[in-house]
Amino acid sequence: MDSNLFQFINKLLKDTLSIDFHYYPEPYSEIETVDRGFRKWMSHEDTVTTYRGFLERFPWIRHHTFYMIQDEFLLNYILFLPYEDNREVFTLGPYRNMPYSQTYLKAVAQSCHFSEESMNSIKSFLFRVPEFIDNQRLISVARHILAYVNPDAKPFDIYENTTPEADFAIWDIFPAENFEIHIGEVQARYENEHALINAISQGDTVEALLAAQNFNNYPFELSVGDYFEGRKTLLYAVNTFARLAAEKSEVHPVYLHAISSRYSKKISDAANIVEVTQVREQMICDYCALVKEKARTGYSSLIRDVINHIEFYLSSPLSLSSIAARFHVSAPYLSSLFKKETGKTITEYINWQRIMEAEKMLLQTTTPIQDIASSVGIHDVNYFSKLFRRVVGYSPREYRKEYAASALSSGDKSGNLQG
Numbered sequence: 001m002d003s004n005l006f007q008f009i010n011k012l013l014k015d016t017l018s019i020d021f022h023y024y025p026e027p028y029s030e031i032e033t034v035d036r037g038f039r040k041w042m043s044h045e046d047t048v049t050t051y052r053g054f055l056e057r058f059p060w061i062r063h064h065t066f067y068m069i070q071d072e073f074l075l076n077y078i079l080f081l082p083y084e085d086n087r088e089v090f091t092l093g094p095y096r097n098m099p100y101s102q103t104y105l106k107a108v109a110q111s112c113h114f115s116e117e118s119m120n121s122i123k124s125f126l127f128r129v130p131e132f133i134d135n136q137r138l139i140s141v142a143r144h145i146l147a148y149v150n151p152d153a154k155p156f157d158i159y160e161n162t163t164p165e166a167d168f169a170i171w172d173i174f175p176a177e178n179f180e181i182h183i184g185e186v187q188a189r190y191e192n193e194h195a196l197i198n199a200i201s202q203g204d205t206v207e208a209l210l211a212a213q214n215f216n217n218y219p220f221e222l223s224v225g226d227y228f229e230g231r232k233t234l235l236y237a238v239n240t241f242a243r244l245a246a247e248k249s250e251v252h253p254v255y256l257h258a259i260s261s262r263y264s265k266k267i268s269d270a271a272n273i274v275e276v277t278q279v280r281e282q283m284i285c286d287y288c289a290l291v292k293e294k295a296r297t298g299y300s301s302l303i304r305d306v307i308n309h310i311e312f313y314l315s316s317p318l319s320l321s322s323i324a325a326r327f328h329v330s331a332p333y334l335s336s337l338f339k340k341e342t343g344k345t346i347t348e349y350i351n352w353q354r355i356m357e358a359e360k361m362l363l364q365t366t367t368p369i370q371d372i373a374s375s376v377g378i379h380d381v382n383y384f385s386k387l388f389r390r391v392v393g394y395s396p397r398e399y400r401k402e403y404a405a406s407a408l409s410s411g412d413k414s415g416n417l418q419g
Helices: 003-017 038-042 052-060 102-112 116-128 135-149 179-201 205-217 224-248 253-269 273-294 301-312 320-326 331-342 346-364 369-375 381-392 396-410
Strands: 021-024 065-070 076-080 089-095 157-161
Touching (some): 038 116, 179 205, 224 273, 301 346, 320 346, 331 346, 381 396
């Protein structure tokens, strides 16, 4: 298999489903990656002995068949040969088809003859393995991979074995010193935290969503008895990281407090795992949007304070002279510094902010246009309409008619004031 194609498929599946994808040409020398190195960590034996269950199975895999295999840890794998002319084995897994619960852990302990102490050392690994209750979902993924790498392949049968067989070793040993795997988990967690913070601090929604998903996949172990509440607890942590990321971009604490409090309530109100996932995705998008709109990095402390003052008092009378007096600087100095750092005069910036705020109200409310004008500090509705048309290209009424109906699905429109 072409290495670039493998890397593409592997990254796609990791990013979207958190599932591992591997291919193994004979003699299967890299087999220890099939289970994320779990057996290698567990055993002091050589690779051939440790992975005997897989190595003895691979030569017997037939073409035209998807093999759904469950090992002694009750972890599942899908194995298949995409090509008739070689023995290159493709694998998807490991994954759980049972929820991470006390019942699952008891079943693993019984299958492996593990003591409670032994189970405590592997809980974190088992928790991080992705969960797919419906095996057919991954069979569908496997079919798509097959169609992509070998479009001429004939239809595949499905062979399902959900009972651990004798050729998978039964572990009666206590796992080796687990500091190495523990330190790897901690490092992975903190790398994901930094990736999440950096993405949000840059307003990069795509990377932030990916980092949040990765963070969700590599947490510290959650309480077994309350998986749902554990996921909510994890989401509270994501909310905290997102707030810190926005703070890093010099977003004012007023905005940080508002969005953090709002999502704390949303997390608390989430009634199931689906809602928790929806809250997480929307929260990340909103934090990134907040950074894009309210980040103040690159400005001097004076100009940051002036910009925040303008936004907080947008409905009040604002002028260069009044703002300069408020911050105890001369009007010419403030005018020059503001133009230098923002590219706009203070008057242009005030008008720009007022029109942006008016756009939101036109799209998100049915408030009369005259009241919107007053709420953004422009009490002459005729002047407001002229300014709005100059900035946006539509009159307020035309803009609302054109965009309000699709605002929820396509997002807010915003005009640009040319300085």
